[in-house]
Amino acid sequence: MRDVAALAGVSLKTVSRVVNNEAGVSTDVRTRVERAIGQLGYQHNLAASTLRRSDGRSNTVGVLLQDVSNSFSAGMLRALEDAARERDVAILASSLDEEPDREHSLVGSLIRRRVDGLVMMPTTQRQDYLADELRSGLPVVFVDRGPKGVDADSVVVDNRAGALLATTHMLEHGHRRIAYLGDLNRISTAAARRAGYRQAHKDAGVPLDPALEVGDLRGDTDAREAMDRLLDLDDPPTAVFAARNSLAIGAVQSLRARGLAHRVALVGFDDFPLADLLDPPLTVVRQDVRRIGTEVARLLFARIDGDDAPPRHVVIEPVLVVRGSGEIAP
Amino acid sequence: MRDVAALAGVSLKTVSRVVNNEAGVSTDVRTRVERAIGQLGYQHNLAASTLRRSDGRSNTVGVLLQDVSNSFSAGMLRALEDAARERDVAILASSLDEEPDREHSLVGSLIRRRVDGLVMMPTTQRQDYLADELRSGLPVVFVDRGPKGVDADSVVVDNRAGALLATTHMLEHGHRRIAYLGDLNRISTAAARRAGYRQAHKDAGVPLDPALEVGDLRGDTDAREAMDRLLDLDDPPTAVFAARNSLAIGAVQSLRARGLAHRVALVGFDDFPLADLLDPPLTVVRQDVRRIGTEVARLLFARIDGDDAPPRHVVIEPVLVVRGSGEIAP
DNA sequence: CGTGAAATTGACATCGTTGTCACCCGGCCA
DNA sequence: TGGCCGGGTGACAACGATGTCAATTTCACG
Numbered sequence: 001m002r003d004v005a006a007l008a009g010v011s012l013k014t015v016s017r018v019v020n021n022e023a024g025v026s027t028d029v030r031t032r033v034e035r036a037i038g039q040l041g042y043q044h045n046l047a048a049s050t051l052r053r054s055d056g057r058s059n060t061v062g063v064l065l066q067d068v069s070n071s072f073s074a075g076m077l078r079a080l081e082d083a084a085r086e087r088d089v090a091i092l093a094s095s096l097d098e099e100p101d102r103e104h105s106l107v108g109s110l111i112r113r114r115v116d117g118l119v120m121m122p123t124t125q126r127q128d129y130l131a132d133e134l135r136s137g138l139p140v141v142f143v144d145r146g147p148k149g150v151d152a153d154s155v156v157v158d159n160r161a162g163a164l165l166a167t168t169h170m171l172e173h174g175h176r177r178i179a180y181l182g183d184l185n186r187i188s189t190a191a192a193r194r195a196g197y198r199q200a201h202k203d204a205g206v207p208l209d210p211a212l213e214v215g216d217l218r219g220d221t222d223a224r225e226a227m228d229r230l231l232d233l234d235d236p237p238t239a240v241f242a243a244r245n246s247l248a249i250g251a252v253q254s255l256r257a258r259g260l261a262h263r264v265a266l267v268g269f270d271d272f273p274l275a276d277l278l279d280p281p282l283t284v285v286r287q288d289v290r291r292i293g294t295e296v297a298r299l300l301f302a303r304i305d306g307d308d309a310p311p312r313h314v315v316i317e318p319v320l321v322v323r324g325s326g327e328i329a330p
Numbered sequence: 331m332r333d334v335a336a337l338a339g340v341s342l343k344t345v346s347r348v349v350n351n352e353a354g355v356s357t358d359v360r361t362r363v364e365r366a367i368g369q370l371g372y373q374h375n376l377a378a379s380t381l382r383r384s385d386g387r388s389n390t391v392g393v394l395l396q397d398v399s400n401s402f403s404a405g406m407l408r409a410l411e412d413a414a415r416e417r418d419v420a421i422l423a424s425s426l427d428e429e430p431d432r433e434h435s436l437v438g439s440l441i442r443r444r445v446d447g448l449v450m451m452p453t454t455q456r457q458d459y460l461a462d463e464l465r466s467g468l469p470v471v472f473v474d475r476g477p478k479g480v481d482a483d484s485v486v487v488d489n490r491a492g493a494l495l496a497t498t499h500m501l502e503h504g505h506r507r508i509a510y511l512g513d514l515n516r517i518s519t520a521a522a523r524r525a526g527y528r529q530a531h532k533d534a535g536v537p538l539d540p541a542l543e544v545g546d547l548r549g550d551t552d553a554r555e556a557m558d559r560l561l562d563l564d565d566p567p568t569a570v571f572a573a574r575n576s577l578a579i580g581a582v583q584s585l586r587a588r589g590l591a592h593r594v595a596l597v598g599f600d601d602f603p604l605a606d607l608l609d610p611p612l613t614v615v616r617q618d619v620r621r622i623g624t625e626v627a628r629l630l631f632a633r634i635d636g637d638d639a640p641p642r643h644v645v646i647e648p649v650l651v652v653r654g655s656g657e658i659a660p
Numbered sequence: 661c662g663t664g665a666a667a668t669t670g671a672c673a674t675c676g677t678t679g680t681c682a683c684c685c686g687g688c689c690a
Numbered sequence: 691t692g693g694c695c696g697g698g699t700g701a702c703a704a705c706g707a708t709g710t711c712a713a714t715t716t717c718a719c720g
Contacts, residue, residue, distance in 0.1 A: 010700085011699065013678075013699075013700060013702095020678085024698060024699085025698075026697085026699095043438075044442050044677090045381075045675095045676055045677070046442045046677095047444055047677090048381055048675075048676035049677055050705095051375075051378050051381060051706065051707090052677045052679080053677085053678065054678085054679070056705085060422075067408065068398070068407050068408050069401075069404045071401075074401075075399050077398050077399065078398050081423075091424070092390075092420045092421065092422055093398075093407070093421060094411060095408065095411060108373075109420060111373050112373055112374050113390075249604065249607065272603075273604075274579065274602075274603075274604045277582055277583065277586065277608055279608075332706085341671075343669075343709090344669060345707095349707090355669085359668080359669085374707085375707065376707095378675090379706080379707055380707090381675050381676065381705095382675050382707045382708045383675085383707085383708065
């Protein structure tokens with residue numbers, strides 16, 4: 001910048017004015033400066049600018065998701081990116097892999113980088129470690145799982161309602177032995193889905209069989225094995241509710257291997273690409289990722305723009321997408 | 331930092347030493363400073379630190395991919411993230427959506443943010459606009475598509491060989507009328523795949539039929555329509571090579587709708603989740619995303635660490651994953 | 661107990677910007 | 691003619707940190 005100023009024969013401050021498109025620079029000087037910038041290949045240093053500016057905005061937000069390579073997180077990231085791009089805000093993205101330690105260290109790293117805001121899908125049980133930051137005004141929006149131990153904006157899906165929807169759907173198709181495949185019980189969304197599964201049985205007056213409920217499944221391999229065991233029972237389930245997309249995939253693998261794909265009903269939670277191309281096409285409870293992402297962005301940027309109303313909690317209702325696998329008769 | 335220094339009764343510089351874990355601070359002073367940091371909730375400001383440091387490292391890299399929500403880009407991002415995490419480097423990720431303007435503006439934005447390096451899947455025809463930056467030592471690694479108009483590290487898949495593999499596979503299964511579904515011809519990888527498709531015919535002495543080659547397809551909808559038209563020909567293809575994963579999906583949709591999924595052979599380029607769960611399971615040419623990502627990270631961080639050898643170009647050989655759809659007889 | 665080397669610590673300039681305020685100049689009005 | 695105003699410009703300090711180098715303290719050793 002000093003070199004540009006020298007070449008254009010003006011002061012540093014004037015170059016700064018041109019770079020920031022401030023008013024009050026004569027067109028003559030402005031063009032001279034712009035020419036100098038071009039000649040020297042000068043590039044504005046955003047970090048220095050942020051440092052000096054009174055508002056201290058870095059025009060960067062941090063996004064901590066479960067795993068940027070799974071379709072839900074990736075879709076979310078993309079939706080946030082689109083909203084951020086409009087404001088020329090960059091995104092620092094990371095995966096948490098359900099590891100609380102990683103959440104702590106990544107949040108710290110983002111704060112040291114002075115992000116203007118944070119979006120996160122928490123993996124810790126409580127986020128009270130964020131209390132200081134929240135109090136000092138860091139905008140944080142929780143997604144998929146609400147905050148615990150602190151209060152902050154959140155956008156979550158009504159997991160219980162979604163599970164209720166899925167389970168009731170199969171009950172209505174005459175199933176009385178419906179298995180549940182779920183993720184780690186400590187994850188609040190998994191617990192809510194399980195609660196919905198149970199509620200549906202209660203509502204329908206159908207007794208639960210604990211032997212059909214399997215939790216703590218981490219991925220498709222776990223789910224496949226669990227499904228295999230369920231099918232080996234003396235009185236196997238005639239339907240399955242897979243409470244996460246990778247678990248539905250594991251269930252499909254097991255059913256497919258046994259030639260039961262068209263015999264046992266299956267409803268998954270969370271849609272994914274190609275679910276409609278499976279045979280039978282997979283019936284799922286869909287959470288609208290783009291809509292969630294858009295809501296999150298709206299909340300986050302409102303906070304960044306100074307909104308200091310009490311935290312808002314947006315709940316999105318999932319919908320049942322009927323495709324075939326969930327409508328198989330017992 | 332000033333407050334911490336005052337509270338601990340030491341100078342600014344000493345606090346800096348503690349924060350940076352530099353040697354030469356007595357344990358007594360160190361604990362006093364650490365206590366003060368804890369009491370005041372002081373957080374190190376990485377931007378200011380970067381600004382002042384002699385090496386000017388921001389510990390941030392930029393990653394520009396085609397679309398962070400597609401499985402290839404998302405897998406790449408994840409592989410890069412894992413490598414970056416080990417070095418406590420953060421990732422600024424963005425999608426280009428095949429829009430050259432966006433590439434220009436995002437690269438500019440990353441440079442203004444003083445990233446330590448750049449990974450990109452270019453969408454522009456030529457990247458000579460990067461020449462100045464490359465000359466001044468910005469580490470850049472191209473992925474999936476090599477650089478044009480400038481020289482820089484790259485990691486690409488041998489697209490021609492992959493297409494040759496796929497096409498030859500179907501020729502060997504007796505097919506003589508194999509359709510080609512491809513992306514925008516201006517994309518170099520698409521051109522290479524088409525060349526491989528043609529080469530395979532030439533090698534086998536099988537004549538090409540221009541009516542069976544369809545390019546410029548952007549997504550599954552385009553591919554589905556193109557496939558529908560091909561199947562309506564008087565002399566329809568008995569096999570299809572879909573040169574990108576979304577095109578394979580479109581082809582499957584078309585074939586499925588006509589009940590031809592088990593009649594017409596299909597090989598896709600680029601594996602994706604669930605390809606093995608389709609019916610028939612999809613035979614594909616697989617590019618090993620994790621391996622590509624690992625290579626990219628290796629090159630990038632070597633450059634960041636000062637490696638100034640001539641640019642390296644890594645070519646990864648894709649492999650044919652036989653699953654069923656590609657082995658259907660004519 | 662003096663000496664020199666090593667270990668600690670601090671003062672100050674500086675990284676690349678922008679906020680503040682003062683200055684200069686020409687034009688307008690009384 | 692004098693005073694005032696407003697647009698254009700620049701000097702300087704400051705943002706939050708670290709590099710440099712000098713000052714001070716500590717300690718081993720003769």
